[in-house]
Amino acid sequence: MMQTISQQYRAAIYLRLSKEDGDSFLSGKQESDSIGNQRELIRHYLKEHPEIIAAREFVDDGYTGTNFDRPDFQRMMGAVRSGEINCILVKDLSRFGRDYVESGKYLEKIFPQLGIRFIAVNDRYDSGEPASMADSMILPFRNLINDSYSRDTSMKTRTNLDAMRRSGHFVANFTVYGYLRDPEDKHRMIVDEQAAPVVRDIFRWKIEGWSIGRIAAHLSGLGILPPSGYKRANGIRHATPFGSGAQAAWSYVAVKRILSNEVYTGVLVQGKRTTPNYKVKKAVCRKESEWARVEGTHEAIIPRSQYDLVQQLLLEDTRTRPEGTAVPLFAGRIFCKRCGSTMTRKTVNSGVKKYIYYVCSANKKDRKSCSSQMIAENQLEAAVLATVQAQVQALLDMDRALENAESLCWERRELDQLTANIARQEGQIRKCERLKLDAYTDFKDGLLTREEFWQLKESYSGQIAAAQEAIRCSERGRQHIRECADGQQGWLAQFRQYRGLRELTRPVVVHLIEHILVSQDKQIEVRFRQRDQFEGIRAFLQGQEGKVI
Secondary structure, three states: OOOOOOEEEEEEEEEEEEEOOOOOOOOOOOOOOHHHHHHHHHHHHHOOOOEEEEEEEEEEOOOOOOOOHHHHHHHHHHHHOOOOEEEEEEEHHHHHOOOHHHHHHHHHHHHHHOEEEEEEOOOOOOOOOOOOHHHHHHHHHHHHHHHHHHHHHHHHHHHHHHHHHHHHOOOOOOOOOEEEOOOOOOEEEEOOOOOHHHHHHHHHHHHHHOHHHHHHOOOOHOOOOOOOHHHOOOOOOOOOEEEEEEEOOOOOHHHHHHOOOHHHHOEEEEEEEEEOOOOOOOOOEHHHHEEEEEEHHHHHHHHHHHHHHHHHHOOOOOOOOEEEEEEEOOOEEEEEEOOOOOEEEEEEEOOOOOEEEEHHHHHHOOOOOOOOOOEEEHHHHHHHHHHHHHHHHHHHHHHHHHHHOOOHHHHHHHHHHHHHHHHHHHHHHHHHHHHHHHHHHHHHHHOOOOHHHHHHHHHHHHHHHHHHHHHHHHHHHHHHHHHHHOOOOOOOHHHHOOOOOOOOOOHHHHHHHHEEHHHHOOOOEEEEHHHHHHHHHHHHHHHHOOOOO
């Protein structure tokens, strides 16, 4: 490299470091130490090569070398094509890039065609010196080694992150709205006491019959910052495709995302998305069975029972209504007993009077499909109120009886049953996994045909999926019972708030009623939520020393 080259070169100094390798995101640092070290090494090299003038510097601090979609690299290539520079200096080939194919393409095709001199200082490679031509034979091998390093690093990182997710460690870049990263443990979330009340209000308003659009408009009207704006106001560098101006408002999507996020029940769900490999950065969605879901990793903001109720409300057709109006009292709850279709609410004005009634939606579309079930709203409300009052009284009677019959004994029995079911399902999963392995062995030994093997494999996989879903249901049941046992009040204590109920409200309807069925003779049947718990307590009390309800 002692040969004198008379041509003058206008050089670009290119510096790069990935997030995984650097420290540029530590508090108070504007630039990683490695970037500074790369710069000093190249400047020292330039002192010994006066024919090269440093025209510009390009820095990609915190960007991977597995692709060339880096902001400053692209700006540098723009300067190359405009003729502003005709030389590029890097510390070594790994700083230039770790993609074997793309790196070779630039070094062997693009740069020679554009007349660009390329220098990798530590690798002692200089395309402008004849002596380096012999070294060009080993360039593909060096690029391949750099590529292999990236692949191995990616595999180790993926494996470590997946293990941390499944052990309940928080590994995402940002916490969801309502939580903060624990300053004493960055892999744990704690409740954000400033944002958590907003989350609780959003769930409460939804249960009270507010539409998602109305909730969003109300929050914006109150001047409450949306999640993205709240993060920026607290100094968190958070990029988002949604509104980011000073007047950024709550959106339908932001509210819906909060209402649908299980994290607020104390369950950490991670790994919903991934990338195909270390070279392809476009994220793809994983199957739900592949998600890392761990319960009890952080304090819940919303009780499980309330969250499940909201998920049911989100599935029901309550329709979009004019701004400021409430969802009708029985929306999503009233059905025709004969055909199972929803009952449609109709309003008829007659002079100064207004008549509201419900009709079968199927009969409304086609009179031949069902009979004309119809009931006035005031008549329906009176009948439902009387039925609810009777049910609440029965539940309160049970509550008093349980005080004398060790209510916690019942709860322990329910917990034991759910725990036993989980153990059975886990045993079923282990059995099916073993049978899948045995089937594969039989296939390799020629005892099973390929078609028989695939049939068995699909059958066992289906059984495993069913068992996993049963486990999730039982876990939700256990969590619900534990929540209800808080304060040693038992499950039925929640109904004390309905003692002396005099009128129906939307929260009462959605908390207590699952379906209201209307028959042709205007008889109604109210199906209450949590019927299984009701019957379980009844059976328990009947077995307690002859006490019968």
